[in-house]
Amino acid sequence: MHIKQDMVAGLLGLRSKRLTISTALNFLKEKDRSAYDSIVRSDILKWDWKDYSKYDRQLEQDKKIQEAFNLRLIELSLINFQIRDQHFNFFHFPELKLYYESKGDVNCLDWMSKMHIIVDAIYLRNSNHDWYVSEYFSPKDTGLQSIFLFRTPMSILKYLTEGNKVSPDVKIKKTYENTEEFQVKGLSDAIELSYSFIDWINGFSSGKGVNDFLNKMLKLGLLDQRTYDIVIKSESEPIMEYSGLGDKDKDRLRKIYKVKDYHFYSWWGKNILDLTSRQGPKDYLEKMEEGGYIRTYKGENGVRVELTEKGLRAIA
Numbered sequence: 591m592h593i594k595q596d597m598v599a600g601l602l603g604l605r606s607k608r609l610t611i612s613t614a615l616n617f618l619k620e621k622d623r624s625a626y627d628s629i630v631r632s633d634i635l636k637w638d639w640k641d642y643s644k645y646d647r648q649l650e651q652d653k654k655i656q657e658a659f660n661l662r663l664i665e666l667s668l669i670n671f672q673i674r675d676q677h678f679n680f681f682h683f684p685e686l687k688l689y690y691e692s693k694g695d696v697n698c699l700d701w702m703s704k705m706h707i708i709v710d711a712i713y714l715r716n717s718n719h720d721w722y723v724s725e726y727f728s729p730k731d732t733g734l735q736s737i738f739l740f741r742t743p744m745s746i747l748k749y750l751t752e753g754n755k756v757s758p759d760v761k762i763k764k765t766y767e768n769t770e771e772f773q774v775k776g777l778s779d780a781i782e783l784s785y786s787f788i789d790w791i792n793g794f795s796s797g798k799g800v801n802d803f804l805n806k807m808l809k810l811g812l813l814d815q816r817t818y819d820i821v822i823k824s825e826s827e828p829i830m831e832y833s834g835l836g837d838k839d840k841d842r843l844r845k846i847y848k849v850k851d852y853h854f855y856s857w858w859g860k861n862i863l864d865l866t867s868r869q870g871p872k873d874y875l876e877k878m879e880e881g882g883y884i885r886t887y888k889g890e891n892g893v894r895v896e897l898t899e900k901g902l903r904a905i906a
Contacts (some may be wrong), residue, residue, distance in 0.1 A: 602645070604721045611635075614681040614724075617708055621726040625685050625706050631810055632686055633794065634703075637786045654733060658725060681708040685729075687736065689818045696776040697824045699747065701739040704729040721820040743774045744800065744821070745802045746781060750788060751803045752867065753794035799867020835904055842874075843883060843905045847897050854892035 609617065614892060615635075619626040629635065684703035688848040691698050713723040729736075745759040763780050764771040770788060772781045804821060807813035813821075845862045853861075859871030875895060878884045883901035887894045897905070 604713060604723055606719050606721065608679065608720075608839070609681065609708065609724055611681065614708045614710070615683065617724060617726060618683055618706055618793050621704065622728065625683070625704075625728075628811060629683050629706075633790060634684055634686055634814060636790055637784065645726050648734070653733060654731060655707075655727060658727070658731065679710040681710065682706075683708070684737075686888055688807060688817065690824070690826040692824070693741075693743075694776060696774065697744045697821070698741050699744070699821070700741050702736045703739055705732065705734050707732055707734075709863045722769070740783065740787075741781065742783070743777060743781065744785075744824075745774055746772055747791075747803065748800045750791045751798070751800045765838060777856050777902045796860065797866055798866075799870050801869035801873065802867050805869070839878075840905055843878075843901055847905065849895065849903075852887075852889045852891040852894045857892065858895070 615626070615630075617725060618629075679846055683706040685706060687702045687704065689700045691700050706726070708726050710722055710724045710726055711850040712831060713721045745757060749755065749757045749760045759775040761773045762770060763773040766782075768786075769782050769784050771862045772783070791803070794806070801822075803812060804818060808815065843862055849862065853874075855875075856868070858875065859865040859867070863871050863874055865871050865874060875884065875893070878901075879886055881900075881902060882898055884895050884897055
């Protein structure tokens with residue numbers, strides 16, 4: 591009898607072991623490859639930022655989930671297995687999306703998540719085996735709205751993606767066991783972020799700056815083109831007038847004046863501008879050119895930069 595049950599269980603996809611996180615993730619891969627790729631490539635599973643117990647309770651009471659799972663159990667019960675016990679185990683896989691929002695004069699990104707759910711249940715319990723069955727439920731299946739995780743002002747993203755450099759707009763207000771609280775210029779409310787998120791964004795950006803980070807988010811599909819364009823436009827700095835030049839800008843102009851050869855943007859950033867991000871040197875030189883301080887000439891070996899009359903007056 592047990593041999594027959596074992597054979598039928600195998601044919602119907604029942605398992606003798608409960609799903610682990612890794613096997614549940616592979617189960618998701620079979621059901622929704624796009625969501626799987628997004629979750630794995632973003633490394634979001636490294637975060638420890640959410641307690642899903644309330645979603646467990648909501649799902650257990652959800653009629654759509656119950657109906658879908660019951661249909662699966664009815665299908666299995668045609669072989670006359672007797673259901674003695676059902677213990678449900680929920681696996682939540684968050685799929686990130688980033689959206690833009692302006693809070694007064696502060697530009698922010700809202701971090702949202704769609705939840706992909708895998709339910710693992712004991713279908714049959716007998717003297718020899720616990721038989722398990724699993725079902726996948728998309729965000730549309732569950733009816734769960736996208737979950738708001740937290741908000742990050744662009745000044746915090748700049749601070750974190752540039753390797754926690756000192757910023758006049760960002761101050762660490764408090765530290766806790768698992769989180770850090772930031773005070774941001776222009777916002778009355780503090781921003782609290784988990785250390786796991788801070789470590790993730792530091793590692794993911796590799797200190798290359800916010801533009802490089804946003805480019806990665808765009809390529810991964812976590813940031814759509816429209817939002818990306820809005821963020822880049824909102825963060826573009828105004829043309830710098832002479833009265834607005836700081837000592838650091840003047841020092842950079844003096845260094846630029848001494849260089850007569852073509853060089854790639856990375857060389858300009860490392861040796862002259864002290865900018866480590868991939869996009870930073872290009873953005874800075876374009877901004878200075880728009881302000882009328884320099885002229886750039888592009889060639890096969892990079893960019894040559896010369897100071898205009900306005901630039902020469904600025905360093906006189």
